[in-house]
Amino acid sequence: MKKFMPLILLIILIIFPLVYQNAYYQHLMILVFIWVAIGSGWNMIAGFTGQVSFGDAAFFGTGAYTAGLLAHHFGISAWWGMAFGGIMAMAVAFPFGWICFRLRGAYFALASLALNEVCRHIATIAEPLTQGMVGILIMPTFVSKIPYYYIALALAVVSVISVQFIMQTKWGYYFLSIREDQDAAESLGIDTHRYKMVSLNIAAFLTGMAGALFMNYMGFIDPEVVFSLHDISIMAILVGIVGGVGTIYGPAVGAFVMVAVHEFFRTGFFGFFKGLAVLTGSDFLNIAAKYISHAHVLGFGILVVLVILYLPNGIVGDWNKLVGKLVPFKKKEAAT
Amino acid sequence: MILFEVKNLVKHFGGLAAVNNVSFQVEKGEIFGLIGPNGSGKTTIFNCISSYFPVTGGNIYFKDQKITGMKTNKICKIGIGRTFQVVKPLGRLSVLDNVIAAAFSKVQTKHEARDVAMETMEFCGLLHRKDVIARSLPIGERKRLEITRAMATRPELLLLDETAAGLNPTELEGAIDLIKRIRDKGITIIIVEHIMKVIMTISDRIHAINFGQTIAEGVPKEVSNNKAVIEAYLGEDYAQG
Structure with a gap:
């Protein structure tokens, strides 16, 4: 039963907008899907590889601006941004990781925080390119929310599945080894610098794609929105923590809870x-x-305190504990 | 045939010379013991070999190739495996996953890695614990996991850093037996050990250091009767008689 849960959920989500044609709830679900992609990216680098990033907005904003600027300056459909947004986010992640993965733990987190702010300032100051605080406005492709809904759902599904796939391979084992003990990982022949780069670039790609979709969907961005520290970077961390750090489905659950x-x-x-x-x-x-x-x-803030106190592994990570608390008699049944 | 050689190795930490001009050669297939009192620089030598920190001077050769300054992960790839004195299990992973992660250094697919891991765990006698979370293993089995993991990288030279410390007598017998079986596979071993019973029974040759300097080298019997070694361990008074 538990094995089929994601599949059942996916079918429900596919049917949902057809059955329940309320634009407001469709809008919320689109946001949830975008957050699933961002959260999966964050979970890749922070949850599985153990390199906590406070700078996801840098990748998100880069993706969004790539889509926006392509449409604004060259008149190319902003949907091309979905592909290029991810790649541009990797172009930001690559030099950043190359330099900053020499740092460990909290120092890396601080560097990523700085990356976030650097990107925000560049987007604000480079007015000829980005129009600064005026922001970028594009015409949305569709009036209805339904196309966006399915595109966002596809992005979310692809994110979760690709993370799940990667964690089954050599890369996945290497990421976990780096998280558990970097020195031991090195002694096992793992090029920790290189695999941290791989993990960061996967995260950046997913987050950049999410950013490009956000641009397409919202039709308007400015530096304060897409490079926002607390609305994007911190939110990405919260999605990860609430859902379950280092779990495949954690970001999906976390995204739903956080948007709600x-x-x-x-x-x-x-x-x-x-x-x-x-x-x-x-x-x-x-x-x-x-x-x-x-x-x-x-x-x-209150939610995070509660989660860390009572569900330190997040909703998915502590699922059995959570069920045990909510359904006390079920636990007794299992015991007898 | 000389498999491995350390030539005039020097390592300074600030003003302290932790290792001062140590040289030794290790023959293929032998068990080479490295002994010395606490703080004499044994683990520092290991850390220099596996490049955890850069050497101040001197060179290290493996199969006639200079490996000084090579990256740690590269050193594992060319065939030098190591264990840590303070064990470093990948805590939240199962024993099997710990060994699989190591096995990936020589194979690419998960299927192969799993096969290598299972084979290595069987050889090292850890198969019955494969699904246990590494963090919850007792110290004896954590030490064994260190060896298993190093073995899964398929080394030609294995550096064992106090793998017998803290083991009870039964576990000690097991460890000695395992080290001998590893040697019988044709793997060369350099072992750092405090427990004389282990080092004297299994080593082919022993190299003794104190304050970062060589004080003796030879077969176990020679070294255990060496005046400088006795002095280093027991003090001058005992060295007289």
């Missing part, structure tokens, strides 16, 4: 506070409702 939590706060608990304010006519609640809709970062 984000939306939950953005809408003020689905309009709960606004409704309450209207109901009671209280000014205080009205103001509170306004602030709560901006408090999603706070919500993320």
Whole structure:
């Protein structure tokens, strides 16, 4: 049963937009799929290879800008960006990894944080190329959300499957070895620098593709959106941590939860506070409702604390523990 | 035939000469013991051989090829396997996965790597523990995992760094037996060891160092009767008689 779960889920997701034609929920699912791709990329480099990156936005933004600039300057369809976005993100990842993989642990994380900021500033300052803070606007290809939905779903599925495939091969074993003990890995004939580069480039490619899709879907980007530290880089980490670091399906679950939590706060608990304010006519609640809709970062913080305290391996990693807690009698059954 | 040679090896840490002008040659197929009191530089020599840090001076040759300054992973690839004194298991992976990761250094597909891993684990007597998470192994089996992993890279020369330390008498017998069987496969071994029972029974030749300098070299009997060696281990008083 457990083996078929992903397949069943995939069928449900394929049928979903046909059965339930609500543009709002389709929009949310598209975001979830984009986050599955980004989260899978982050999980590759941080979860499996153990090199925690705080700079995923650099790759995401590069992908988005590649798609946007191709359309803006050359009039090429932004869909070409899906291919070139990934490659350009790798072009950013390659020199960065080459230099910065000499650093270990927290120092690498700090370097990746800097990469994020460097990219954001370049995109802001290079106005002749990127139009700086004005951003780039392109015409969306489709009016309906359904084509985007399926393209995003395909990207998410490809991300998860490719990660799953890679982890079964020599590369996968090498990534895990590097995560567990870099010195031991070297003594086993693993060129740790090279395989960290491989892992980072896979991550960058997936994240860059996600960025290009984001450009195509949203139709507008500016440096603050796609190179955002807390909305992209940190969110990518949260998707990984909440879902389960170093698990294949973790990013998929994490993406769903994080987009849901984000939306939950953005809408003020689905309009709960606004409704309450209207109901009671209280000014205080009205103001509170306004602030709560901006408090999603706070919500993320609380969520991460809870996850790290109670599910240190994430929802997927600690799935059995989670089920055991939620369904106490099932545990007893198994014991007897 | 000389398989491996260290020539005038020097390693300084700041002002301290951890290894000072040590030279030795290892014949193909022999078990070469490296002994010395604590802090005499044995592990430093190993770390210089496998290039964990650069040497200050001197050269290292393997099969007439100069390997000084070669990258650590390259040194494994050309056929020098090593174990660590402070064991370094890939903690969250199973024993089997630990060995598979090592086996990939000589084969490409997972199928082959698994076969090599299973074969090596059987040879080293770790097969019954294959699905155990490496972190939860007791120390004796962690040491054995170190050897198994090094063996899975199919070395011609194996560097064993205190693989018998901390083992109980039964495990010790097992370790000695394993090292002998590895030698019988035609693999040359350099072993660092404190336990004299191990080093004296299995070594063909022994090289003794103290304060980073050579004090004696020869067959076990010669070395154990050498005045400088006794002095280094027990102090001057005992060296008189």
